[in-house]
Amino acid sequence: NAGVMQNPRHLVRRRGQEARLRCSPMKGHSHVYWYRQLPEEGLKFMVYLQKENIIDESGMPKERFSAEFPKEGPSILRIQQVVRGDSAAYFCASSPPSGGFHEQYFGPGTRLTVT
Amino acid sequence: SQKIEQNSEALNIQEGKTATLTCNYTNYSPAYLQWYRQDPGRGPVFLLLIRENEKEKRKERLKVTFDTTLKQSLFHITASQPADSATYLCALDPSRSGNTGKLIFGQGTTLQVKP
Numbered sequence: 001n002a003g004v005m006q007n008p009r010h011l012v013r014r015r016g017q018e019a020r021l022r023c024s025p026m027k028g029h030s031h032v033y034w035y036r037q038l039p040e041e042g043l044k045f046m047v048y049l050q051k052e053n054i055i056d057e058s059g060m061p062k063e064r065f066s067a068e069f070p071k072e073g074p075s076i077l078r079i080q081q082v083v084r085g086d087s088a089a090y091f092c093a094s095s096p097p098s099g100g101f102h103e104q105y106f107g108p109g110t111r112l113t114v115t
Numbered sequence: 116s117q118k119i120e121q122n123s124e125a126l127n128i129q130e131g132k133t134a135t136l137t138c139n140y141t142n143y144s145p146a147y148l149q150w151y152r153q154d155p156g157r158g159p160v161f162l163l164l165i166r167e168n169e170k171e172k173r174k175e176r177l178k179v180t181f182d183t184t185l186k187q188s189l190f191h192i193t194a195s196q197p198a199d200s201a202t203y204l205c206a207l208d209p210s211r212s213g214n215t216g217k218l219i220f221g222q223g224t225t226l227q228v229k230p
Contacts, residue, residue, distance in 0.1 A: 004158075031216060033216060033217075033218070035218075035220075041222065042204070042220045042221060042222040042223060043159070043204070043206075043218075043220040044220075045217050045218060045219065048215070048216040048217055055216065056215060056216065056217055058217070059217075091158050091159070093158075095216070103149060103161035103164055104161065104218060105161065106151075106158030106159045106160070107158050108157055108158050109156075109157070109158050
């Protein structure tokens with residue numbers, strides 16, 4: 001049973017470009033979460049999605065960031081017009097559909113570098 | 116303000132000793148706490164979850180306690196080994212129900228076990 005998969009593992013973008021980060025949850029998991037980890041800082045919640053629904057996006061910056069989890073295919077975190085401050089590790093996690101008191105299973109992360 | 120704090124200083128101990136890590140929180144009433152392990156360049160890995168009505172939980176060489184009066188969780192690794200060297204994160208769901216899916220993480224404590 002494959003774990004949470006994220007790609008690419010490393011992504012380099014110039015300022016002003018777009019970054020697309022993909023996450024495939026574990027088989028049977030329908031809840032997806034995105035977190036950001038800045039250098040020397042802790043993990044910060046960004047968004048919680050279920051299939052075709054954004055449940056909680058309270059941690060998402062208001063501009064340039066968006067996330068989706070379509071009916072088919074992986075979840076996508078999209079960052080438009082990247083700036084140097086977006087350089088970070090972005091982790092996706094998933095959990096099973098029953099909800100409540102569930103641990104989250106994390107992927108290996110995508111390390112975004114903005115030059 | 117709401118905070119979840121872990122000792123930011125690295126913990127260095129000798130192999131075979133017990134490591135004790137602390138997680139304190141302020142202005143939350145979590146239904147449970149979780150502990151994760153994170154190795155450099157990797158995503159967090161779930162270790163243990165303890166509910167508010169549980170005083171203590173064990174898993175092999177790991178033990179977690181949860182004191183809702185002190186607003187503190189302690190994480191113990193007995194008979195520590197160099198392979199236990201990693202950063203350990205505590206996390207909680209900020210809602211009283213513990214069912215939002217959103218996890219708030221501490222900054223983590225890095226443990227170094229010397230042979």
